[in-house]
Amino acid sequence: MVESSEEKKRISESTIHRLSIYYRALSLLEKEKHETISSKELAKREKLTPAQVRKDLSFFGSFGTRGLGYNVVELKQKIAGILGINRQWRVALIGLGNIGSALVSYKEFVRQGFNIMKLFDNDQRKIGSNHKGIIVSDIKNLESELKEANIEIVIIAVPATVAQYIVDNVVEAGVKAILNFAPINLRVPPDVYLRNENMSMELEYLSFAMVNNHTPKRVKI
Amino acid sequence: MVESSEEKKRISESTIHRLSIYYRALSLLEKEKHETISSKELAKREKLTPAQVRKDLSFFGSFGTRGLGYNVVELKQKIAGILGINRQWRVALIGLGNIGSALVSYKEFVRQGFNIMKLFDNDQRKIGSNHKGIIVSDIKNLESELKEANIEIVIIAVPATVAQYIVDNVVEAGVKAILNFAPINLRVPPDVYLRNENMSMELEYLSFAMVNNHTPKRVKI
DNA sequence: TGTTTTATGTGAAATGGTTCACAAATAAAA
DNA sequence: TTTTATTTGTGAACCATTTCACATAAAACA
Numbered sequence: 001m002v003e004s005s006e007e008k009k010r011i012s013e014s015t016i017h018r019l020s021i022y023y024r025a026l027s028l029l030e031k032e033k034h035e036t037i038s039s040k041e042l043a044k045r046e047k048l049t050p051a052q053v054r055k056d057l058s059f060f061g062s063f064g065t066r067g068l069g070y071n072v073v074e075l076k077q078k079i080a081g082i083l084g085i086n087r088q089w090r091v092a093l094i095g096l097g098n099i100g101s102a103l104v105s106y107k108e109f110v111r112q113g114f115n116i117m118k119l120f121d122n123d124q125r126k127i128g129s130n131h132k133g134i135i136v137s138d139i140k141n142l143e144s145e146l147k148e149a150n151i152e153i154v155i156i157a158v159p160a161t162v163a164q165y166i167v168d169n170v171v172e173a174g175v176k177a178i179l180n181f182a183p184i185n186l187r188v189p190p191d192v193y194l195r196n197e198n199m200s201m202e203l204e205y206l207s208f209a210m211v212n213n214h215t216p217k218r219v220k221i
Numbered sequence: 222m223v224e225s226s227e228e229k230k231r232i233s234e235s236t237i238h239r240l241s242i243y244y245r246a247l248s249l250l251e252k253e254k255h256e257t258i259s260s261k262e263l264a265k266r267e268k269l270t271p272a273q274v275r276k277d278l279s280f281f282g283s284f285g286t287r288g289l290g291y292n293v294v295e296l297k298q299k300i301a302g303i304l305g306i307n308r309q310w311r312v313a314l315i316g317l318g319n320i321g322s323a324l325v326s327y328k329e330f331v332r333q334g335f336n337i338m339k340l341f342d343n344d345q346r347k348i349g350s351n352h353k354g355i356i357v358s359d360i361k362n363l364e365s366e367l368k369e370a371n372i373e374i375v376i377i378a379v380p381a382t383v384a385q386y387i388v389d390n391v392v393e394a395g396v397k398a399i400l401n402f403a404p405i406n407l408r409v410p411p412d413v414y415l416r417n418e419n420m421s422m423e424l425e426y427l428s429f430a431m432v433n434n435h436t437p438k439r440v441k442i
Numbered sequence: 443t444g445t446t447t448t449a450t451g452t453g454a455a456a457t458g459g460t461t462c463a464c465a466a467a468t469a470a471a472a
Numbered sequence: 473t474t475t476t477a478t479t480t481g482t483g484a485a486c487c488a489t490t491t492c493a494c495a496t497a498a499a500a501c502a
Contacts, residue, residue: 010488011433011435012488012489013426014489014490015489016425016426016429017422017426019425019429020419020421020422020425020426021406023425024404024405025406028405038448038449038450039449039450040449045406046406047406049490049491050449050450051490051491051492051493052489052490052491054449054450054451054452055451055452055489055490055491057450057451058450058451058452062450062451063450064449064450064451065449065450065497065498065499066448066449066450066451066496066497066498066499067447067448067449067450067497067498067499067500068448068449068450068498068499069448069449069450070450082429082433083425083428083429083432084425084428084429084431084432084433085425085428089424089428091424098322098323098324098325098326098327099323099327101319101323102319102320102322102323103319103420104319105319106319106320106420108404108420108421109420109421109424112421112424112425113428114421114424114428152431153424153427153428176431177427177428177430177431178427179423179424179427183245183329184245184249185242185246185266185267185268193427193430193431195423195424195426195427196423197420197423198241199324199327199329199330199418200241200329200330200333200335201238201241202400202416202417202418203310203312203330203333203335203374203400203416204237204240204241204244204304204305204306204333205234205237205238205241205416206374206398206399206400206414206416207304207305207306207310207334207335207374207398208237208240208303208304208305209398209414210305210373210397210398210414211303211304211305212232212303212305214232231458233458233459235459235460236459259478259479259480260479260480261479270460270461271479271480272460272461272462272463273459273460273461275479275480275481275482276459276460276461276481276482278480278481279480279481279482283480283481284480285479285480285481286467286468286469286479286480287466287467287468287469287478287479287480287481288467288468288469288470288477288478288479288480289468289469289478289479289480290478290479290480291480
């Protein structure tokens with residue numbers, strides 16, 4: 001069964017996140033020269049269940065061989081296709097503070113086809129400077145430069161106080177996907193995808209777990 | 222009803238993450254001088270449902286007043302207590318690459334009581350240098366210095382290739398909570414809490430959503 | 443070639459999480 | 473005070489996700 005982008009099957013967020021996990025595991029397996037992998041072995045490696053692995057994949061097709069398992073290279077490519085990372089994405093990053101600066105050099109992004117092509121900041125000392133081969137643009141020119149560079153995804157790494165204002169401009173420029181690192185809940189129109197990255201949240205989870213002797217059934221997906 | 226740390230109620234991960242969200246929202250409401258907030262209004266602000274807010278809180282007690290809502294300051298303190306962020310945590314950070322360096326200056330951590338007291342790296346050029354008032358230690362002395370400083374939480378920001386080795390040492394030093402930024406699945410004993418922060422995952426979700434015209438019912442908690 | 447073993451793919455059952463709906467309690471208004 | 477309007481707290485209903493269990497198919501072996 002082949003997935004078409006028209007059919008609005010409800011794939012859960014957890015399934016999509018696990019696909020990311022499978023992809024990463026398969027990349028490693030490829031390096032380790034494994035030719036095939038069973039759902040059992042893949043599950044064991046990532047602390048999941050074999051049924052979960054098979055069920056997740058079954059939403060998108062049947063990629064395995066009974067009695068053998070999955071071909072590592074082939075499954076990796078299939079998942080890349082499902083996740084849309086078998087192509088290059090044009091990304092802009094706004095805000096070159098601590099987090100922003102770190103993300104410019106984050107190799108994992110490039111490895112998955114997320115190419116940061118544009119950098120923006122409002123600080124005169126940063127504007128015009130060169131970060132990893134990219135000249136930092138003035139935030140004043142945000143809208144026109146986002147359009148001009150055909151940016152598809154924007155990463156927000158500005159202070160919470162100005163994040164909503166920036167996002168409004170990004171939306172105005174026609175960008176449909178935003179990854180937000182500012183610790184605030186942003187408003188976007190319904191046709192814009194917004195995801196939040198909250199780095200304190202997992203520390204808070206650890207804190208909660210320790211204080212409450214929490215016993216989770218299994219690790220977070 | 223009061224929560225005791227002995228009773229092993231199964232609180233879902235989602236509930237805990239939403240408590241983080243409520244806490245953040247309440248901090249903002251406090252600044253904005255709101256005295257009380259209803260579940261309806263809080264839900265609206267964070268794109269959740271009123272029933273969800275009330276149900277989440279009900280697992281830990283009844284903190285509201287019927288006909289009025291919740292007292293902002295009081296509820297914030299209650300949640301801080303539940304999450305264990307009404308105290309200070311002694312944190313160490315290992316790896317001063319891009320991500321590690323950014324995290325040292327991440328104000329959100331300090332604001333929630335997560336104090337980075339120790340920094341470790343294996344690079345001779347970094348060892349002995351001063352980051353935000355902390356002298357970088359040699360990773361060779363990891364175990365003894367973690368113990369000596371009574372570190373409770375360790376943040377791993379080293380390359381994936383060495384992460385497991387480092388974690389084994391951290392566990393050996395008796396640390397029971399680890400936040401991992403390396404893109405790899407780490408093994409820890411069952412009594413050690415491990416959480417993973419995977420910054421590519423949310424970009425992959427955006428990519429998936431765009432390629433598949435995905436229509437999530439609501440935004441990620 | 444036939445038999446045994448392994449492992450997938452998937453309905454169905456079980457589990458877990460969210461939303462509903464309403465009694466109870468308090469605030470606000472009359 | 474009494475009435476009306478709000479809003480909480482929570483079982484029960486509903487919905488989503490995970491796990492089970494097994495038919496099916498291919499591989500491995502005899």
